[in-house]
Amino acid sequence: MLRINDLHASIEGKKILNGITLEVNAGEIHAIMGPNGSGKSTLASVIAGKEEYEIESGEILFNNEELTELKPEERAREGVFLAFQYPVEIPGVSNINFLRTALNEKRAHQGLDPMAAKEFLALVKEKAALVQLDDKLKNRSVNEGFSGGEKKRNEIFQMAMLNPKLAVLDETDSGLDIDALRIVAHGVNTLKSAENATIVVTHYQRLLDYIVPDFVHVLYNGKIVKTGSKELALELEEKGYDWIKQELGEEIQA
Amino acid sequence: MAYTEDDLKEELKSKEYEFGFTTDIESDKISIGLTEDTIRLISEKKNEPDWLLAYRLKAFNVWQAMHEPEWAHVKYNKPDFQAISYYAAPKQKKVLESLDEVDPELRKTMEKLGISLEEQKRLSGVAVDFVMDSVSVATSFKEKLGELGIIFCSFGEAVQNHPDLIKKYMGSVVPMTDNFYAALNSAVFTDGSFCYIPKGVRCPMELSTYFRINESGTGQFERTLVVADKGSYCSYLEGCTAPQRDENQLHAAVVELIALDDAEIKYSTVQNWYPGDDKGIGGVFNFVTKRGLCEKNAKISWTQVETGSAVTWKYPSCILKGDNSIGEFYSVAVTNNFQQADTGTKMLHIGKNTRSTIISKGISAGKSQNSYRGLVKIGKNAQNARNFSQCDSLLMSDRCGAHTFPYIECDNPTAKVEHEATTSKIGEDQIFYCLQRGIDEEKAIGLIVNGYAKEVLNKLPMEFAVEAQKLLEISLEGSVG
Amino acid sequence: MGEALTKKNRFLSSLTEGNSTHSYAALKELEHLDFPNRKTEDWRYTRVAPLINKLLRQSAVRPETENFYIPQLQSHKIVFSNGNLIKNEVADNNRITIKKLETSDLLLNSQASIDEIFTTINTAYTHGGIYIHLDKNTILEKPIEIIHLIDGQNTFAQIRKLIVLEQGAEAQIVEGYYSSETGLSFTNAVSEIIVKDNAKLHLDKIQFESEEHWHINSEYVYQESNSNFTINTITLNGGTVRNGLNISVDGNNCETNLNGLYLLKGKQHVDNHTKVDHKQPHCTSSELYKGMIDDQATGVFNGKVFVREDAQKIEAFQQNSNILLSENASMNAKPELEIYADDVKCSHGSTTGQFDDEALFYLKSRGISEKNAHALMAAGFAEDVLVNVTNEFIKLHINKLLKERFNWEL
Structure with missing residues (x-):
């Protein structure tokens, strides 16, 4: 589904990604871990098409199409979803109206008519229940006045509504207490199918207790330096990122 | 809300001014120029009593001694007052008995404007006083309102039928000496609307007037007078459109509101006079004086959505004379291309415990200039007066300007006055968030701008809110890039 | 018009003109300038008629009083008496120049044309002032302390300062204005301050003149790239005080801080006007003005922030808070923003009220x-x-x- 080949990217002249290669297939969950500043969030933003980042070389293929040629909204309509690390507040724009606009844009792209109001509301009800999103939040302005946990749940709610092929969860666990973490993970697991794929970007192993990855990649200095099964995450948790640094240091010396 | 952006796209086949059509009806238009004779002619055509002619002539003298104001943050070629025709009435064969008798061309215009009278009558319960150029052509719901003792008619009719009320209140809030354009209006006004709500009556429907400048080279000088007697309530809607004309057209209206003890007036305006083209050619000069007077416990609330006009100069104000009276001003002003707007309000706190709220949202795009200018004055005797003002500006291009000029004058130590203003660019992170959800940039901006203006849009009656939302988007189309 | 002109000439008649090309040019300019009246937007809330109806004279020196120095402060001391420089401690570092300013050294008008009448009067009638110059990368260890002493009895004190900080220089200056208790007098002070690349200037201004005293203070500050300018204006006494700060920020990455405190009682009238003109991108400016106004006193705050076209990434913040303590106290505030660039963050707030x-x-x-x-x-x-x-x-x-x-x- 997603194939990233030797991707190099920078922001304001500062190199962040130094040759990422990654393949994600339908039905898989990939975790990307790494210390602060290793380029995790950059990778997520680059996949979504944030314009500040400059792609210097390499390719990102999504269902064999070059993603970097598409505008952010076109990527979204093709089925790329980014759950933001810091969901943006948009004052005055109701969550529901926002979602309806997004959903109908996607449907238009697929050649479908806008969803009827009744059907839409039923869908909202069903998906909101998945992440136990309070009714009031649905009608409030997008993310405005939401607590940290509510914002993250709102991201998963939107993901459920838009039903993406590829979901990239950027530090979705940050700022979540254990209950909220369970709710979010439950949402993600429920949405998982053989047709879609998920990339979980995280600093801590904690989230991976609930969303079990098929692969764990360790990002360091803009490069994937280690790939393994879910046990790698546990090992990281135990030994810390210094372990990776040391190991790398040894490699370089050797 | 039922409205979706898709509806909008459906309706808008082009980005051109939607209402830029002219109606080809025979117009009774007097030749250009302004002298005492012009005024006598207008007065005669309208069959006015002598006292009103005297009032006009006095105003004309006052006006001649005045100079066009220059303090506003706008630049334009001053109108040539001798090149304007001061009277243009659609020619009619006879006095109209019912709507069916209205000229079919005129009816078509109304329909294009979306205010077909019978539709309105049947569906929405809005009484519309339709002012095309200067004369009120059709007034509906008069009878139904009449049962409650509510008078809602053209200004001209009111002069004929309710001269005492006109004599008593006209010029009582905006005296002819107030400013250059108010003086001009007092001299040459052709028609407008009058509304009187009797004691204790709550007007059951929104009262509505559409103004429209149709004839080329005519100025629109209408006058609105709303009197809410003790304990009464009314909500008044004013919508304005003007067709596309090359030369600038002048619109210099006067609106006076009087809210007697315990009365409340809500006055909403959606203004989309022709703003000129993307080269800054043409467009309406909108120089309007709007002011309301609040007696004891009275409340006046101004809401405006301004997207049109080449140059706007407008400060709907409240004189909070009575104790415990309340003034409100909610405004969204959008400028694009070469538009210039200098708009805001004055809140004059005279009585005790008076309160005022000012919410102003400016949006500038293109090469436009958008200024908020406001005065909050707390008089010596305004014990415990309160004011809160929030003036935000949103910038959408690097060649436009957003300016804030508030004047805060406080002469009472028990008063509290708070003013806040912010100026910033439209949030790039907000746009990206929308893009990531599959919403394209133009739509994203529409959403964000409407959200930004929501506090004001929410104050509009439902029918107007939908129209206003669309207008915001239309006026900003093509402004991003 | 005719009457106003006569008033102006009468007011100026007792003054002695300076003799440099600057003075002559200013005299010429004065012919076209007039005193502000109620229609002059910039002077909307401050009437100067009571001042210009008086006949004032440039007075001689009065003896210096040690009492006015800030206790314990190690500083380079400069003393003005009735506008005349009477003490001038030369710095022990030859990279620092502190000397009498000759009128021929005046810098004004070379940087900007200033058609402000009180500034022009100063330029036309000043007979010297103080010139402070710091060489490149010179860091002043002790602050410079400038004391201004003014006699009552119709004294007209003209004070002129030129302060230049070359690249990377740093200085702190504290100024104190004091007057004797008797009679009306007038301080008309003009400063030109140039803060060059990477230089840093901190200025504390303490105003403590008598309740009959008039004080008009005009500062013209030019900031170049990476410079830092801070001024604290503390007004604790004085009759009518008008402080005009004009900051021209003409370089990238500058920081500008303007703070003011005014505590008024009696019939005092204090008017703080600030103008920050952001001409270049990537700068921040911050203003905080606070006042407490008692008795029949009046406060005025007019803060203007300009952001010129293409001066992107400006962050400008302005806050003005006032407490009215008596029923006859008044406050007039006019915080203004004039913005011609879009990628900016500007805000202002103004509150007037009472203690919670x-x-x-x-x-x-x-x-x-x-x-x-x-x-x-x-x-x-x-x-x-x-x-x-x-x-x-x-x-x-x-x-x-x-x-x-x-x-x-x-």
């Missing part, structure tokens, strides 16, 4: 007397501004003046 009743009650419920509760609240209110006065001796001195005038222990 609940807070006062809270203090009283802890056994604090009404008077002390007020003093505590006042101290807290003023501290937001005074915290920017970083030198402890200067701050102690301000506290002493506060105690002297308001009987407050801050």
